[in-house]
Amino acid sequence: MIFFISKSSKSIIKVILLFVTCISLFACSRPAFQGADISNGPIGGSFTLTDHHGKLRHSDDFKGKVVVLFFGFTQCPDVCPTTMSELKSTMEQLGEQAKNVQVLFVSVDPERDTKEILSEYVPAFHPNFLGLNGNPEQLEQITKKFRIIYQKQAQGDSYTMDHSAASYLIDKTGKTRVMVNYGAGSSVFTHDIKLLLAE
Structure with a gap:
């Protein structure tokens, strides 16, 4: 069977092909995150916790800034201080742009990580970092939203905490966009923070 295409149809096809090509080039030229792009995933959401100054903070308080959200505990021997040190270096690398970034350290050990402990630990990495704590219900809500797993593990007469070690980048509108392992x-x-700041 032979199909005949009129001149007008050929023009329409050319326009469609040009449009598709432009869209493809735009998608390809868009900078890619180096962390995992989770922009279209179910991770994230609003939360309310208390900062290390004793002030109640809602996630909306940080809109307009790029937020780095990390879950840990102050007695963590390696994972937490390593990540917090990396974030300290990140703020130095960002220079003037650092003022538009907020790092939040959420404690998964509220039993030991009091306001006083957090106020000593978190700002030791950077004065603008905030430590956040909450009651068991608040902690359960935020960890479910960010798919964080944490549990106590006996360690002699005390305990340690096993927990998910990834960090999340939240854009200026409050949407979770990137997971950094x-x-x-x-x-x-x-x-990745620079990409979000540029949006």
Whole structure:
């Protein structure tokens, strides 16, 4: 069977092909995150916790800034201080742009991480970092929204905490966009935060 295409049809096809090509080029030229792009995923949402100054903070308080959300505990021997040190380096690399970034350290050990403990631990990495704590219900709500797993593990007469080690980048509108795996390094944080700041 032979199909005949009129001149007008050929013009329409050319326009469609040109449009598709432009869209493809735009998608390809858009900078890619170095962390995992979770922009279209179900991770994230609003939360309310208390900061290390004793002030009640809602996630909406940080809109207009790029937020780095990390879950840990102050007695963590390696994962937490490593990530917090990377974030300190990230703030240095960002220079003037750092003022538009807020790092939030959410404690998964509210039993021991009091306001006083958090106020000593978190700002030791950077004066603008905030430590957040909450009651068991608040902690359960935020960890469910961000798919964080945490549990106590007996350690002699005391205990330690096992917990998810990834960090989340939240854009200026409050949408969770990127997951950065533990150990990715400060350059990954810096790269992806700059992309979000540019939006």
